Amino acid sequence: MRVTTVLRVALRRISSRPFQTFSVVSVIAFSSGLAVALFLAASGLRLGLVNAVAPFDIAAGVRGSPYQLVLNTVFLQDVPAGNIPADAAQRLSDDSRVDLAIPVALGDTYAGLPVVGTTSAITDVKVKGVPWLRIKEGRFWDGAFEAVVGAKAAALTGLRPGDIFRTTHGSIGGEEHGTPFKVVGVCHSVHGPYDRAILVDIASVWAEHDHGGDGHESESGGEVTAMLIRPRSYADAYGLLASYQRDQSCQVVFPAQTAVRLFSIIGQGEEFLRAVVRSVAVCTLLTTILILYWSGASRRDERELLHILGVPHGALAAISWLEGTMLLSSGVALGWIIGRAGVAAAFGLLGNATAIEPTIPLSAGEISIPAALLAAGSIGAFFTALEHTSDRQP
Amino acid sequence: MTEIKGDAEKIPSIWQISGESPPRPLLEISSIRKDYRQPDGSNMTALRLGPLTAYPGEAISVTGPSGSGKTTLLRMLAAITKPTFGEIRFAGQDIARLGNAEAAWRAVSVGYIFQDINLLPDFSVLENLMLASEISHVPVKAAESRASSLLTRLGLDGRKDSRPAKLSIGERQRAAVARAVIHRPPMILADEPTASLDAENARVVIRMLTELCAERRALLIVATHDDAVRRALPRTVKIGSEAAL
Numbered sequence: 001m002r003v004t005t006v007l008r009v010a011l012r013r014i015s016s017r018p019f020q021t022f023s024v025v026s027v028i029a030f031s032s033g034l035a036v037a038l039f040l041a042a043s044g045l046r047l048g049l050v051n052a053v054a055p056f057d058i059a060a061g062v063r064g065s066p067y068q069l070v071l072n073t074v075f076l077q078d079v080p081a082g083n084i085p086a087d088a089a090q091r092l093s094d095d096s097r098v099d100l101a102i103p104v105a106l107g108d109t110y111a112g113l114p115v116v117g118t119t120s121a122i123t124d125v126k127v128k129g130v131p132w133l134r135i136k137e138g139r140f141w142d143g144a145f146e147a148v149v150g151a152k153a154a155a156l157t158g159l160r161p162g163d164i165f166r167t168t169h170g171s172i173g174g175e176e177h178g179t180p181f182k183v184v185g186v187c188h189s190v191h192g193p194y195d196r197a198i199l200v201d202i203a204s205v206w207a208e209h210d211h212g213g214d215g216h217e218s219e220s221g222g223e224v225t226a227m228l229i230r231p232r233s234y235a236d237a238y239g240l241l242a243s244y245q246r247d248q249s250c251q252v253v254f255p256a257q258t259a260v261r262l263f264s265i266i267g268q269g270e271e272f273l274r275a276v277v278r279s280v281a282v283c284t285l286l287t288t289i290l291i292l293y294w295s296g297a298s299r300r301d302e303r304e305l306l307h308i309l310g311v312p313h314g315a316l317a318a319i320s321w322l323e324g325t326m327l328l329s330s331g332v333a334l335g336w337i338i339g340r341a342g343v344a345a346a347f348g349l350l351g352n353a354t355a356i357e358p359t360i361p362l363s364a365g366e367i368s369i370p371a372a373l374l375a376a377g378s379i380g381a382f383f384t385a386l387e388h389t390s391d392r393q394p
Numbered sequence: 395m396t397e398i399k400g401d402a403e404k405i406p407s408i409w410q411i412s413g414e415s416p417p418r419p420l421l422e423i424s425s426i427r428k429d430y431r432q433p434d435g436s437n438m439t440a441l442r443l444g445p446l447t448a449y450p451g452e453a454i455s456v457t458g459p460s461g462s463g464k465t466t467l468l469r470m471l472a473a474i475t476k477p478t479f480g481e482i483r484f485a486g487q488d489i490a491r492l493g494n495a496e497a498a499w500r501a502v503s504v505g506y507i508f509q510d511i512n513l514l515p516d517f518s519v520l521e522n523l524m525l526a527s528e529i530s531h532v533p534v535k536a537a538e539s540r541a542s543s544l545l546t547r548l549g550l551d552g553r554k555d556s557r558p559a560k561l562s563i564g565e566r567q568r569a570a571v572a573r574a575v576i577h578r579p580p581m582i583l584a585d586e587p588t589a590s591l592d593a594e595n596a597r598v599v600i601r602m603l604t605e606l607c608a609e610r611r612a613l614l615i616v617a618t619h620d621d622a623v624r625r626a627l628p629r630t631v632k633i634g635s636e637a638a639l
Binding site: 302 | 512517
């Protein structure tokens with residue numbers, strides 16, 4: 001029997017029973033999709049955290065919780081704990097071990113999105129040698145009360161170059177500042193929390209808060225929430241860390257290290273997720289083999305007929321194996337798409353609601369799930385086919 | 395336990411009457427027995443059969459009560475199962491020794507009709523015929539021509555594109571006849587082919603089978619417990635408790 005005939009018979013058996021095929025493929029797709037989604041959720045969350053901290057080697061802020069400092073400055077979350085005095089910020093900027101110092105003033109918002117007062121030095125930040133913050137539309141500010149909008153902030157608010165807006169002190173419901181900002185540019189996505197940010201000249205933030213002596217505890221007269229620092233070398237980074245360990249005016253932290261510590265707490269949850277992924281994968285496999293077994297068992301008369309027509313056992317097994325493997329492949333491929341799409345949608349929502357923008361590149365770990373399911377399922381289908389085509393006595 | 399007593403050799407054949415030299419036998423069965431192992435480890439004899447010789451063009455009915463081993467005999471003749479003891483020779487070849495060539499031999503040498511499932515449900519009547527031809531290595535052009543001719547003759551011209559589920563039982567069995575003979579095998583085995591049919595359809599199916607086999611000088615062996623079928627075929631082999639020629 002020719003290979004094309006074997007393939008044709010197997011394909012016809014699949015295509016001529018659309019409901020059965022749809023049911024089987026759906027079961028495999030949803031269960032394998034769940035395994036893929038759980039894996040992506042776990043690794044995507046970690047990757048999102050890593051991406052978020054990548055641009056910032058060192059963060060310096062008021063003494064207190066390093067987690068809060070990192071949440072404030074890197075993830076643009078939570079309420080800032082306080083400000084670094086202007087002289088301390090200046091001292092950090094002037095430190096010979098510092099290559100780049102970016103002041104950050106936080107506390108204001110627009111439409112619930114964080115307004116980040118900073119300087120044009122932020123455009124000098126690079127990740128793996130590539131400029132981190134790039135203008136997609138318009139230009140970077142060169143004057144007071146000009147703003148550049150992050151990619152997601154632009155999408156959420158509809159702000160475009162030329163638009164005017166007023167910032168609010170604190171979160172939504174806070175007091176609106178008097179002087180409007182003019183949008184002069186929109187950034188490319190940085191795939192991180194700063195996509196949700198509206199960047200403005202820090203001097204304008206100071207001017208807003210100095211204006212009329214409104215009594216806010218936020219930035220004024222050179223005070224900053226934090227300094228994001230690029231050291232000249234690793235040695236300088238550790239030197240800075242050591243220098244500021246006993247400094248009362250501010251603390252210096254490595255955001256990556258802090259995020260890792262933070263993630264190790266979450267990591268226990270990730271381990272649980274991975275265990276669930278493995279369990280779901282095994283359940284998917286067993287379900288698939290069971291489906292293939294019963295599907296094959298229901299076709300005993302057809303196999304008997306084909307055998308009596310002169311189809312050898314090997315070809316019969318090949319038809320059953322092909323049928324099973326095609327169903328499995330379709331289900332796993334669909335499951336992969338569902339898993340990826342589901343996680344992308346979930347993380348899209350998560351990214352809008354929070355500061356994390358997990359980008360999920362294809363990884364060996366992700367591929368290993370459908371690959372393992374396919375391999376193990378194919379082996380299962382093979383043994384199922386052998387079981388069904390073994391010589392039976394009448 | 396079932397057995398057959400006597401065989402065709404006891405009846406004067408047309409060759410003996412005409413004085414012509416008979417053709418070489420197509421089928422030669424020595425005394426055979428088929429045992430199956432029971433779950434408790436003991437053996438159960440499903441069939442015991444005395445010597446039997448059959449010639450090309452003969453039409454034989456095999457009768458006997460249910461469980462007498464009719465299906466087992468046909469399966470052994472088709473080389474699906476092997477006799478526990480004894481030998482079955484087809485055109486001089488011991489079919490128990492076909493080994494890996496068993497399926498290929500069957501594809502060319504045997505046409506088989508079951509009581510019910512005779513067509514693949516996912517294929518149309520014509521596709522079933524073409525698939526059977528393909529398995530038997532009949533060239534496509536020849537298969538198309540034969541299929542067209544057979545379907546017309548069996549009154550299935552308008553049903554060639556129908557799936558088996560859309561056919562009446564009678565149409566299905568006629569399609570089964572076409573499927574069994576399209577590759578022109580020298581031996582047709584039919585296992586209760588009329589069991590599901592009314593008398594008229596049964597008569598049509600047996601008439602078609604005998605005509606088509608006679609035209610190609612194919613040996614036809616029909617397992618049946620239908621007296622009408624037995625009477626329609628010139629030679630009968632009885633197995634089981636009613637064993638007698």
